[in-house]
Structures are given as C-alpha cells and as structure tokens.
Amino acid sequence: MPIAERPAVRATLRDVARLAGVSVATASKALNGRDQVHPDTRARVLAAAEKISFTPNALARGLLAGQTGTVGLITGDLDGRFSLPILMGAEDAFGKGKMSVFLCDARGDAIREQYHLDALLGRRVDGLIVVGSRTDPRPSLGRNLPVPVVYAYGPSSDEADLSLVPDNVQGGADSAEFLLARGRRRIAHITGEADYAAAQDRVTGIERTLASHGESLVGGSRFGSWTEQWGRNATARLIDQHPDLDGILCGNDQIARGALDTLREAGWDVPSRISVMGYDNWEVFTTGARPHLTSVDMNLEALGALAAHRLFDAINGQAGSGIESLPCRIVPRETT
Amino acid sequence: MPIAERPAVRATLRDVARLAGVSVATASKALNGRDQVHPDTRARVLAAAEKISFTPNALARGLLAGQTGTVGLITGDLDGRFSLPILMGAEDAFGKGKMSVFLCDARGDAIREQYHLDALLGRRVDGLIVVGSRTDPRPSLGRNLPVPVVYAYGPSSDEADLSLVPDNVQGGADSAEFLLARGRRRIAHITGEADYAAAQDRVTGIERTLASHGESLVGGSRFGSWTEQWGRNATARLIDQHPDLDGILCGNDQIARGALDTLREAGWDVPSRISVMGYDNWEVFTTGARPHLTSVDMNLEALGALAAHRLFDAINGQAGSGIESLPCRIVPRETT
DNA sequence: AAAAGTACCGAAAAGGTTTTCGGCGAATCT
C-alpha cells in the first residue's frame, strides 16, 4: 500500500533564515512585521517562508510568551441542545481572534471533569469556559486556578466566580405578558420536572406577571417531564377541567408540541380559541408544528459569545464575578 | 472589586527539583517513572511535586517530543445532528488515552476551513479529523499535509484519503428487508432532497432489496425536503392514490413523524394497517411519536470512535486509505 | 577629515522539559 508522502520534517525558522541568507533573529522580525529590518530583506524572508511553507511553531512561541492562545471548554453533556449553541457562540467569538478552543465533554461526571481539567491546565490554556446542562448551580472548579474561568448556562455556586445564565424569570414573565397583551386571561402552565431551576424560575416570572394583572394561573403550574407525552396528557386533563381555557404556556417546545397535538384532536382551534407558547425555540420543533409554534429563545449563542468575551477580558486582567443574567426573547409564530 | 487570588507563577520542574534537593533531570525521571532513580529519591520528588501542585508543561514537552497529544477536529456545521454524535464518539475514544481535541467549526465555509487548518497545523496537532455534514464527497484537504487526516461522515473525493461513512445502501436495504419480513408488500418511500447522496444511497438499497423479492416501490421514491411538512403532504397524496398501501419507508425521522400524523388523522392504524419506518434514530423524534417510531440508526457515535482509532493508527504509521462503510442498525419500536 | 548619528543585522539568552552520557561513591570480586 502506498504510504502518503508527507514532508518528512516541518520547516523551521532556521530553514527560512538559511534560505533567505539572514539570521533567525532577522527572519523572526521580518515575519512578525517588526521594524528594524530592511524592506528588501523582509521581502526575501517572506518569499523564503512562503517557498517552504513555513508555519511558526505555536508551542515554542507559547512557551516563551506564557500565553498559548487557547482556551478550554468543558461541557457537561454534549448531546444536550443547550450546550451546543453556547459552544457555537463561543467558538465563533474566539474564532474571530486567534484563539483556539479545546473541547472536553465531562459526561456529567466529576471524575472525568477533573481529568479534563488537569489535561487542559497541563496544556497551558489561557482560560476556561464551563458549560452546564442545566441552569441549576454547580460546584465551582475552585478559587485558586492558575487561569480565569467563566461559567455559562449552569452557574457556579461560588459567588466569586463569574457566571452567565439566561434570565428565565424574565423569559417566563415576558411570555405571560405576551399572552395577556393578546387578550388571553385563562392561562395554564405545563412544564417539566420541578427540581429544575429553569422550571421554577419561569414559574416565578409567569406568576408574578399574572398577579400584577390581577390574574393567576389556571390550575397552577403542572410539573411533569420535558416530553411530548407529558404535554399531551396534561393538556387533555386541562381542557377537560377548564373548558374556558384560552392560553397555555409550556416549559419547552416538546411539551408545547404535545399540547398542540391534543388540542387539534380535541377540535380546539389554535390560535383562534386558544394560544400556545413553547420555550427554547428549538427550530425543528417550532417549525415542524402545526401551526408553527411561538416560543421563547434564550439567546444561547449570544450567551456563548459573551462568555468568550468575558473570558477574554478576564485573561487581560479585567476579571468579573457574580451571576450575569441575559435576556430571553420571544419569537412569535402562528400559535399566538 | 476583589481580584481572585491566583498563584502568581506556575510551579516548574526546577521548583520541584529544588524542593526535593535533586537536579531537574532526576526530578523528570522520577515523575515519569523511569528507572535509574532510587525509590527514596522518587518518593521525595513525588512529594515535592504534589506539595506545589506541579503540572508538567505540555508545551515544552511537545516541543521536544515533536508530538503534542492533540488532534484537530474540523466540522462543517456544528448544529447538524450528524456531526455531534461523531464528535462525541471521537472525543470519547480519545479521552480514554491522553489525547485532547481541538474543535473548529468551519460553518461550511472553505475560507474559514483553511484558516482553522492553519491554526491547527501551527499548534502542531498530531492529526486531523474532518467531519462533514452530508455523506456527499467533499474536496480533500490535500495530500501533502504534515499530519494524517481521517474524514468522517462526509468522505473525501480523493481516494488516497481515508474516509469513514455510514453504509446507507445497506441501511436502506435492511429497512426494506425489515418490512418485507413482516409481510408488507405495498411499500412506498418518502425521502428528502434528491441531491443528497444519503437519499440516493438509501433508494438504491431499498429498490435492490424489493427487486430481489420481486417487488417494487409503490409510486417510486418521492423526493422533497427533510421536513415534517413534506412527510405530511406526501403521505396524504400517497394514501389517497394507493389505498392498499401497507408500508412507508421515510428518509428521516421528521418525514416519518409527518407521515404518522397524516395517517392518524386519516384513520389508518399504525402498525396494524400500515408500517412506518424512520431514519437517523433521532431519539427526541422517535420516542415522542405515537406510536414510538421504528428507525434506522447510523451508529454515528461508533463511527466517530472508529475515526479516532484510525487516526491514532495513522499517527503511529499505520495509515489507511479509501472509503470504509460502517453498518447501520435497525431500532425496532412500535410502528412496525 | 573626524565626530556623531542612523539603519540594519546577528549573537545570545530565555522559556520548561526530556534524554544522553559522563561521573561519583559504594559494593563486590580477585
């Protein structure tokens, strides 16, 4: 079998210098655009570097500079649909500079997290982003790490850390406000598991808003699981008990999807008789639904990008702390 | 505001050596488990390293060894649900060793891909995995790269490269075989856009299998988009034209989901009157459906893991080439 | 013409680790 022919050795600065007939020092200066080097010389060096396709060794550079231009991103669960947009946002924000991202999936396991942490620290990352899979506080990585850390989505339980989370209270409040503004008054809330901070926060926002309008939730908040199945079941019972219902706020888009299915089969027209709102704005669910589902978007990509910027600031000495909440936004579609 | 107190300087091997009262050479040997060092001395070094929480600088080590213990993973689109399991599989397979993964999202942009490639090469990764978002061949990164490359999901158009892809022909064939084995004879096929190799491959497998049983597709393969909407529309026309239909193979789970919705509303019972199969085995769609959807799983996580292993082999001189197809598997649920 | 100034280049050190090889002291052998 033919082994692919690869350049046996990689070109080094010394090779460039030799080819250009200068010293390595001059070659370095020429390549890095420093002055103190004659234009002709610079041109010669550049040509030489181009010719042997020289790529500076970031390791040697990092060793000297003490900065590697890399950050570690530790995520709790990669399959979750929350960590992914955050990851994309962060990757995008860093990508514009010259940072590279080390990705590690801890699979929700503290042992694995520690292992990855050591690996990242050993590789001398300039900073860390920790992405949680839930908005519930998680244990801090510790205060005496040699690099700054930013927690995204899942906040650190230590106030000295900087955490970025979506403002689910506001998201819930806005969704309630949105339905009220459309004249809905008999509003129910079907959500997921009660031990999720995300679920509780939204309940808080919703109830507060309704109360301020002199209303309250029909049947209280109904906790279950984050599934379509639960959305269907809960909705069936709800419309059976409350024929005057005219709005349902759902804890996520899957529950909302289940609600829509049940309503359709019961002959309740959406949105003329009743409005439905989801949460998360998971495209594939919102636009697959009939009618297309209005939902709340947590702006996770922006959250990821902001995490990247905050980390960048921290690396440059502008460290922050505490929990920073980012606004959610409503994406109106056809169910309201 | 209080700046978080961090260790001003990181402990170096020299510090360990000084603390243990030995030379750096001895300290290195002690920490790396080499012989030629007295047990007592080793213990002293280990204790010293522990005390000042020494972490070896992977940069310096990599600079010397020429191997960095890192691989680059370039993905076409991070939001696709195909690249993600592959990424997880690869990350998992590497994680067991002591490799770390650099993640880069090229956003389907060749310029950005080149940029990331340069960045990764500059950081002296030991190898690269390129993850496509479609199974259609993509341009090669080139033959004269200084490190080995493995293409996953989306194969390289250059036969000299090593590519790992799911065997969609077999997947399609198996799905047809599966329905035939359950006594279905009047089988239709609704799939996505015709310019996807994945769609064409499955058609090939399905038609070949049906032909070998003396059957053929009812109404041929119906191409459209990969959406629920299309699944609903196509199914409506299909059952209108072919009241004797008893099986539908769908190009993905969303189309299948749409088909199920239409069948339900038309009063066609699944699976007693008609069977439905999806593709991709996207959990959230298959188990959210009523009844739970039988689907074809491309084993993408295994594909990612294998990509990691193949890359590892290539790094160690065992380079392969050509396209390697991995089997899909059927996940039976309630719609068949 | 001598002094001062300018523009450019190169030697060398630094960064942290690993590995080779020489050396030193102690134990064993003759």
Place this chain on the structure above:
DNA sequence: AGATTCGCCGAAAACCTTTTCGGTACTTTT
C-alpha cells in the same frame, strides 16, 4: 588492598521562537 562492577545522580544539549542589546557599515554634520 586494588580493580571492577553497579546503582544512582547531574550537567548539558536539544526542541523553536522571540527579544534584547551590541555591533557594523554607511550617511550626515561640524
């Protein structure tokens, strides 16, 4: 006791780049 072996340790080189600082050759000023 002297010679040899053995076990253990340390000096130094190597990896590649950047930066500082001194030096050379040339131009300008007095």
